[in-house]
Amino acid sequence: MYGDDVGENADEINDVDDVQFQVQSQLMIGEECSKNDDPKGALAAFNKAISLDPSCDMAWFNRGVLLEAQQDARGARQAFQICLDVNPNHAPATANLCILLERIGDESGAYEMSTRALDFYPGHPAIMEVRERCSGSETTKAMEEMTQVVTTDSFKEEDMNTAMEEMGVDDMNAVLEEAVYHDLDENKNLDIDELRSAAEVVAATENIQEKIELVQPVTQSIPQEPENTVREEIVQESSNSSVDLDALVEEATEYIRNGDPASGLKTLKPYLKNEAANHAPSWRIAGGAMARLDLDEHAISALEHAQKLDPSSAKGWFNLGSVKQRLGYLEDAGTCYASALREDPNYIKPAIKWSETSRAINDIEGYLTAATVVATLEPNNPIKMELIITLIELAEGESEVLELASGLPPTLPAGPDLASNALALLGDGQTELHARAHSAMNNHVESVTLWKALIQTEKTNPILWRGLSKSLRAAGDVETSERCRMKADSLEKVGEISNDQIQEKVSQPNQIEPIPQVAAPEIPDLQQQNNANELLLTPVDKKPETEIVVESNPQVDLAKAALDVQQNSLVSEQFKNPVSNSIANQDISWYNQGVALIEAGKYSEALSCFDRALPSFANDDEMVIRILNGRGNAFYYLENYPACVESYHQAMLIRPEDVRGKTLYNMGTAYAEMERYQDSIKCFEQAIPRGLNKEEIKRTKDQIRRCNILLKEQNKKLKK
Template sequence: MHYHMLIANTYSSDFIRRFVGDSLAESIKSASDLAKSGNYSDAIETYLSIIDIDSANANAWYCLGVLYTQTNSLEKAIEAFEKSDKLLPNHPPTVANLAYLFADSDPSTASEYAKSAIISISDDEKLTSLANYEEKTDQKKIFVEAREIEYIDNTDQDFSEHPPPESSDSFEEARIMTKTGDHTGAVSIWKGLLEESPDSPEVWRGLGDALRSAGYDERANQCFKRADNLDSEPLPAPPVVEENDFDPAEALLMAVEDIQAVEKLPQGDLDDAVGWYNMGINLLGEGKNDEALSSFEKAIGGCPQSEIDLKVKAQNGRGNALYNSGRFSESVVAYHTAIAMDPHSVTGRTLFNMGSSYAAVEMFDDAIKCFTQALERGLQKEESELCEKQISRCRLLSREQVKRQSRINSQGQ
């Protein structure tokens, strides 16, 4: 494990002085000196005394986690790192160490922490392996149980028998259309790809995703069955004919027509869309982020074109669900989509959430801009105080980031 390496560049002395004051900075330096000399027990006691004075000291909790790990007190180490993570969320060394500690006892939890860590620590093979663990298992779990609309990338499947088309840009364009509610455009793209590669499981699944997002679950399931059959076939097989004489080309044409008809109907859809949105809010409150994401996307897909306000709210809900799932870059896109739909309706809370997403991927300058604008958009008193605290924290972390990059550049010269 990389505990020595990770603790070395975690917090500089300048950061500590600015963040906790001179007296505590001296105590932290004393504790650090004890740790470096190998006097772990006294170092632990010193850090504990610091926490007695300042229980919100993320650095002290972090260093305690390292020391507890080195003394094989793993449960205490996990507790310390978790407290540090709550105080300074998604700090790369903290979540990396949590990933290492959970690797054997709880691989799923380890994977979540590893996914956050590899955003910044991308060259660590152990972290990459841990991050991939849940992606492999969740691919089936989400598809079967949670019914997540956006299909997870199929990099672990063997498509050697049925190579997908080379139009990866078209894949991404179609998926973006689905996310933004342009189901007609998405289905049209998948139709063109299917004509080029009728035996590609990935294209069939993409079409299934587009149909499901538009509310056509039965036809979507037929596409998924076709993809599964192609995956299991050693040789190209004749066209699959279901009991209801399902024809792929006909289904595509019908889907385009049906989606166009649905999008033209001003009544009926709104109630369904509101229902999906409310369900998404409830699921989000229960911590069921994947299912909440699915509900918000269904709300967006079924919402009449004129109901911009509901679409904006659903996109913000998507952003929150993605953020809670650790998919920070995607959450930024969702918040931007909401703002682009109606720039005048953007709230302080939306900007605060987007700032939090930027901070999570260490884009601190962008985070500061979002937090600063959020203060001008009617936050509550407690929210404003938290926003100002986040601005101060991001400024400190931004300066540390610049210094760290300067050191790296100077070492490389």
């Protein structure tokens, strides 16, 4: 028999797909090209997104807009229709398609589409006019009746055959029609790469149309929720049927486990409208198959129907929440995860995801509930420490969540109760968090005792002196509190910059294409490095900061010092908006694409783009520095820290006197990842006088403190 626990790998849906990072990068590139009046570049980017993910509704929509602007009504109609087949709730596609259908003479289709569009845009004048003009018309125009635009460019027959074979395409006319938009060099000749690009889009189109033909009839057959009496009759009839639905579900689940969701859905499809109309497991597995086919809106419809039939399925709620989270419906996803926990209080996965979505939308109450479940079920989960810090910050009234939320929920406990909960989760110990929790609980004597004990081990830590100052003030000892505050201020002003020899063995980076060696700066020898570091020690005047810094939330738990060093990187902040007087559009495009890919999380691809950009700027020091820093950032995210340090250092050697604090900060973070804490501390110290703002300096000093702690522990181990 089929049970809810069958096919755990098959019926639990992941919300993140690695391909989506690449897709989002192409969408960003396409939108940027559109803004810069580069429709050909934009279309190429959207076509690439479609090739990567044929179910990307936004890529199809943007392609439709561009094709319509180029007077290709047939191509635009197909793109808008596929967009709506993938996502029936894509409002802009309904509006664009209704106007396009009227223009090409399909008045019946225009009327139907205008009716759908008005659900999204009630009373919109243009859509209302289309609806009025087309009302009652039976005039239609099928896609086949529309004029095809076929390329007249020349090509080699063997290249065409090769491209079609590689992409698994049989329809040459379809490739020729698509190839109109792939002659990127405009030489009226289609080379093998351009034919491959066209065939790739044709293959993606055929792929998504096959999926739609499989899935659409299934979701259209979802019955309206019947009355209880009618449902009972149907269920009884199904149970007496000769079809073993549970066995079919087992078979479909096995297909999904083996990576063949289409066959799994085909197994169930003939029975979903009748025999399995009210069989929740069938619809649940069908919805999971649709999600794996990347047809998320259809998957939601199927999963919602399954949950109406059987609200007690915790995994059903989890799957529904996962698909909604993947589409960005975070509030709805949180409701689903809460329902999953209601049905199974020991189900850890929805608790983890609920805590993530709640935090993302600043749902304080939801976050506290979900994170508490995680901390209870899985005490070693990092969310527990995150919860402890959040509880203490809420109790202190300093939480970032409080700043972002529109108001506190009325059921939120008082500050001392929140701190008490945090202390219970922390357990016994003597840390900053223990001291802060006692302060928030108004246990000032205990708090002062803890701060003093911590200071005995770290007498030069200004954070500890400031914590003691606050506790003493709260306890009524204002005079001693003021002395401690002054001590903290004096410690923060003390900064020692030491000379450092920065050298590191360079690992071979994991690249898509070889690095063009001719443009890369030479690897510095020891004397060059020493000279550069001597220049770094030269005092510099602070320059006004012109770059907006997006600050992450550093962890402050001493027990998590190593993790804190990793999480407080400025890597993503230092190489945006390049400016150069000698940049050609094509040259800078590789750099810009590298930046976009970094932001999209595709670090190997970004590295390749930076390497392509490098040869073009041999005489432009500013851009070489930016590109090398970009390579360093990419290596950092790839966890190739020796190569990261080397790339940053190559950038430093070009203009040592102009090295920015952020570069040194990032280099220090990379050294910390390699557990070279002494080198890390020196980089952080050198970063402070080089253009960091007040908040960044505070973060840098926190990093120095953490690395000092880790260095002490490292030295202790070496002495044993």
